[in-house]
Amino acid sequence: MIYETDDLPIVACSTGLNENTAIGVIRLSGFSHIGSIGPFFKKDLSNLEVRKATFTKLYDQEGNFLDEVVITYFKGPNSYNGENILEIAAHGNTLNLKRIMNAFINSGDFRLAKNGEFTYRALKNKKLSLAQVEGLDALLNASSSLMLDEGLKLLNGSLYQKYTDLYDKFLKLKAAVEINIDFAEDVGEEQSQKLLDDAVADISGHITSLHRSASVNAKSLMSPDIVLCGEPNAGKSSLFNLFLNESRSIVSNIAGTTRDYISEYISLGNETFKLVDTAGLRNTTDVIEEEGIKRSRNLIENAFYKILLVNINEVEKYQYHDIKETLFDALIFTHFDEFKGSFNLDNLKENLPKAIKYYSADTSKGEGSLVQISGPIGPDSKSGSIEPEQINNGPIEPKEINGPTGAAKNGPIEPAHITDLITQDILSKYLKLRNSDPISIERHRVVINDIYGKFTEFSNNIRNLGDIAIISSEVSILEKKTAELIGIISPDDTLTHIFTNFCIGK
Numbered sequence: 001m002i003y004e005t006d007d008l009p010i011v012a013c014s015t016g017l018n019e020n021t022a023i024g025v026i027r028l029s030g031f032s033h034i035g036s037i038g039p040f041f042k043k044d045l046s047n048l049e050v051r052k053a054t055f056t057k058l059y060d061q062e063g064n065f066l067d068e069v070v071i072t073y074f075k076g077p078n079s080y081n082g083e084n085i086l087e088i089a090a091h092g093n094t095l096n097l098k099r100i101m102n103a104f105i106n107s108g109d110f111r112l113a114k115n116g117e118f119t120y121r122a123l124k125n126k127k128l129s130l131a132q133v134e135g136l137d138a139l140l141n142a143s144s145s146l147m148l149d150e151g152l153k154l155l156n157g158s159l160y161q162k163y164t165d166l167y168d169k170f171l172k173l174k175a176a177v178e179i180n181i182d183f184a185e186d187v188g189e190e191q192s193q194k195l196l197d198d199a200v201a202d203i204s205g206h207i208t209s210l211h212r213s214a215s216v217n218a219k220s221l222m223s224p225d226i227v228l229c230g231e232p233n234a235g236k237s238s239l240f241n242l243f244l245n246e247s248r249s250i251v252s253n254i255a256g257t258t259r260d261y262i263s264e265y266i267s268l269g270n271e272t273f274k275l276v277d278t279a280g281l282r283n284t285t286d287v288i289e290e291e292g293i294k295r296s297r298n299l300i301e302n303a304f305y306k307i308l309l310v311n312i313n314e315v316e317k318y319q320y321h322d323i324k325e326t327l328f329d330a331l332i333f334t335h336f337d338e339f340k341g342s343f344n345l346d347n348l349k350e351n352l353p354k355a356i357k358y359y360s361a362d363t364s365k366g367e368g369s370l371v372q373i374s375g376p377i378g379p380d381s382k383s384g385s386i387e388p389e390q391i392n393n394g395p396i397e398p399k400e401i402n403g404p405t406g407a408a409k410n411g412p413i414e415p416a417h418i419t420d421l422i423t424q425d426i427l428s429k430y431l432k433l434r435n436s437d438p439i440s441i442e443r444h445r446v447v448i449n450d451i452y453g454k455f456t457e458f459s460n461n462i463r464n465l466g467d468i469a470i471i472s473s474e475v476s477i478l479e480k481k482t483a484e485l486i487g488i489i490s491p492d493d494t495l496t497h498i499f500t501n502f503c504i505g506k
Contacts, residue, residue, distance in 0.1 A: 009028065009111075010112070010118070011105060011110040013027075014026070014027045017097060021092030022091075024090055025089050026087070026097060026100055027085060027086075027087050027118065028085065028088070028110065029113075030083045031084050033084070034086065039061070040103070041059070042063075048071075049073070053070050054071050057069070058090070067096060068091075069089060071088050071089075072089075074086075077125065077127075081121040081127055082121065082126070083125070123487075131163055132156065135156075135160065136151065139151030150439070162210060166203070166207065166482055169199070170203065172203075173196075173199040173202075179192050180192045181472060196462075200459055204459060207452055210451075211451075211452035212436075213437045213439045214448040214449055214452075225274045225302070225303045226275045227278060227305070227306055228275070229300050229307070234310060235335070236278065237277050239307070242419050244275070268426060297322055297323070300326060301326070306327075308323075308328045311335045312334065312335055312343070313335055315348055320352060320353055329425065330422060331355035333358070333359070447481060450481060454477065454478055
């Protein structure tokens, strides 16, 4: 276990010490009674009102004035972690906050809290379950709104309620089994069997719903990456710059200019995504470039949204061996200003990785726009072809874009509104997955899938088992698994992993 077994009073700054703020909150916890802290305020605090803010002055043990503060007392066990807690709101200069904490530590009555120790004590004192602690961890360390929402749902919201409901349903199932063992004659065989069947049916729908949420591929939603890939000079860096509206990525007609991936965070709608410009995919003898290409392949496989840019003039030249089996969200054909042949999508697909949607230029929509050329909302594609005159001078020409540093070559994609359709598709995919209520915490996903598998086997075999005692044993196993999900049973390695993520004052 990561913590000492002592119950000494602890102190920490709950608002952080990285920068100055107007107010900083210092939290004291674990002291025996509020009167023992009185000397720091040169007053008797024995009658301090609970949960009421009180303005006072703070001193060190030598009687030196430290600050004017507002204190709030939370008496255990009716507090966050079940212990006596005093919160001190002081002026938020980091030097001031550190000086106040040192005054309590130097007194010998308090020690500095370890990461997450306040919450660990809440778990130990049964003020929070393990699932709620994991929800708080998700809330504090969220890198996406999805993780933020899941943390809230776990802390005391709908997801935590689903877990507790599942546990209650297993208890009812266990009771129904016990009735069949000990009271079947009193209740009646038909009635006792009905109770068992109803309990199985009740829990079946609940665990199926949770299993569906745990089966959603939520990993990429935690930190969603939009990855741009393709052969050298396909237009990746140009599109990257368009999303950012600046010349962040170097655009050049020299193959291999981007030798490693470049990433920036962008806001689309109300969500934050990481946009990644990868190294051009090609065979090379350059060790550094090869490492960049290797990293690009890994990024492509794990990306939330995959965009492949294809030079229309080099479809047959580049074979896409390493990514041929990858399914891309969008494929964009570029360099139509140099294209002399006939555009037939069905023929081109034979040499390309598969994509959900295909995009190209359409001058009828205005120069610099992007149009979907296949899929449910694209133009009629009975022939699967677009004549060259329709796409000449589309958004694939090298134009200039005015960035913050002046005019810069943007490469084979124009700056108009080419990102609009892609943005809509990215947000649509993200919202669709979010609305499926994905469960992203890996421990929960593993336990839920385990429960689902065991329960499915149990419900299939229940009518074929003549020994009700065996059924009772299997129900007990399922009950323990559900208790583990909530956190009534908690593995030490899980606790260690969670609490090391917490800030010191939480």
